[in-house]
Amino acid sequence: MLNGKRILLIIGGGIAAFKALDLIRRLRERGASVTPVLTQAGSEFVTPLSVSALAGMKVYRDLFDLTDEAEMGHIQLSRSADLVLVAPATADLMAKMAQGMANDLASTLLLATDTPVMIAPAMNVRMWDHPATQRNLATLRADGITVIGPNDGDMACGEFGPGRMAEPLEIVAALEGALRAGPLAGKRVLVTSGPTHEPIDPVRYIANRSSGAQGTALGAALAASGAEVVFVTGPADVAPPAGVQVVRVQTAQQMLEAVQAALPCDAAVFAAAVADWRVASASDRKLKKTRDGMPKLDFAENPDILATVSQMTQGRPALVVGFAAETNDVVENATAKRKRKGCDWIVANDVSPETGIMGGTENAVHLVSDAGVEDWPRMGKDAVAQELAARIAAALE
Numbered sequence: 001m002l003n004g005k006r007i008l009l010i011i012g013g014g015i016a017a018f019k020a021l022d023l024i025r026r027l028r029e030r031g032a033s034v035t036p037v038l039t040q041a042g043s044e045f046v047t048p049l050s051v052s053a054l055a056g057m058k059v060y061r062d063l064f065d066l067t068d069e070a071e072m073g074h075i076q077l078s079r080s081a082d083l084v085l086v087a088p089a090t091a092d093l094m095a096k097m098a099q100g101m102a103n104d105l106a107s108t109l110l111l112a113t114d115t116p117v118m119i120a121p122a123m124n125v126r127m128w129d130h131p132a133t134q135r136n137l138a139t140l141r142a143d144g145i146t147v148i149g150p151n152d153g154d155m156a157c158g159e160f161g162p163g164r165m166a167e168p169l170e171i172v173a174a175l176e177g178a179l180r181a182g183p184l185a186g187k188r189v190l191v192t193s194g195p196t197h198e199p200i201d202p203v204r205y206i207a208n209r210s211s212g213a214q215g216t217a218l219g220a221a222l223a224a225s226g227a228e229v230v231f232v233t234g235p236a237d238v239a240p241p242a243g244v245q246v247v248r249v250q251t252a253q254q255m256l257e258a259v260q261a262a263l264p265c266d267a268a269v270f271a272a273a274v275a276d277w278r279v280a281s282a283s284d285r286k287l288k289k290t291r292d293g294m295p296k297l298d299f300a301e302n303p304d305i306l307a308t309v310s311q312m313t314q315g316r317p318a319l320v321v322g323f324a325a326e327t328n329d330v331v332e333n334a335t336a337k338r339k340r341k342g343c344d345w346i347v348a349n350d351v352s353p354e355t356g357i358m359g360g361t362e363n364a365v366h367l368v369s370d371a372g373v374e375d376w377p378r379m380g381k382d383a384v385a386q387e388l389a390a391r392i393a394a395a396l397e
């Protein structure tokens, strides 16, 4: 719930501005008040009348509107909220923010505010991928701004890829996370989840039975504890949690790249079931049956993402947590694995088929750390996630 929370919502000029209307309703439904600010470009996409009708408030639009200055100066406006939300955040608005420009009402408010700022970027995929936008994004993150999305998908311009604004409910969940004074507020946590798919040829791949359920529960629990969560997921069965930044990958190599791009962070939890090997040279054509028998597949070792991050000499997260799915000698193997990989904790579980844990809703884990081994009772994956999130919060204090 967002009871009594005051959100200053800056609506930028992009096609995703239409989602800002629904966003206002969702925020108000949860008890928040929304003070809307519409940029000039934003008013090309949604009308001030619809925005003010939904917000139940006047829309602020112009820096030099004297009536507004008399009623409420822009400095006061920028500080009268619990959080400033920019949705959609266009490439132009992000560039202005990164440069500290203040040449219209929105940019002036963003420069003058002393409250937390959250942005939900939305733009064409190439604009998003452009080095300039990525530079601005890194600057904004370093300035402490929380970024929600963008999501992958079909875009209004007909292209496909990252650039779609996060859905209103995802933004609401992120806001709830940020405004809840949770124990992980202000912390950035990376989670990997799901299996990886390693291609054999364009239609076949090597995979594993990980559903992504434990990683998803963990992402949700960390977000609910107030963390900014970057959720790097392989092709999982379960949908990623709301209120996290989702990065979708297929292969172990892509997962490593996504993880490295998400650093720095305060803690990293590697719940993904990463394939240990990939086909050394995946065929770019579908392999055919031949009279000469089976195709011969050569394997190459995948990067060990957990070990790579655990052994970083600079910028290592303060807490690195690995998972160990074992079918025998669970604790012994996990203890050895913690040393070998160099992580701080290992969450070990028995994934023998008779346990029903792989793909199931329950888990029975052992937490291996330098303090020893804790055996947790069998419980729901959500409960394991909540307990782990609480432990992570305590460790980062």
Ligand code: C5P
Pocket: 192, 252, 270, 271, 272, 273, 274, 275, 276, 302, 303, 304, 305, 306, 307, 321, 322, 323, 324, 325, 337
């Ligand atoms: O060695 P094993 O695969 O059992 O280790 C499991 C742990 O290591 C998990 O936390 C998993 O996410 C991580 N891992 C990884 N990269 C790999 C293999 C495993 O991050 N290539």
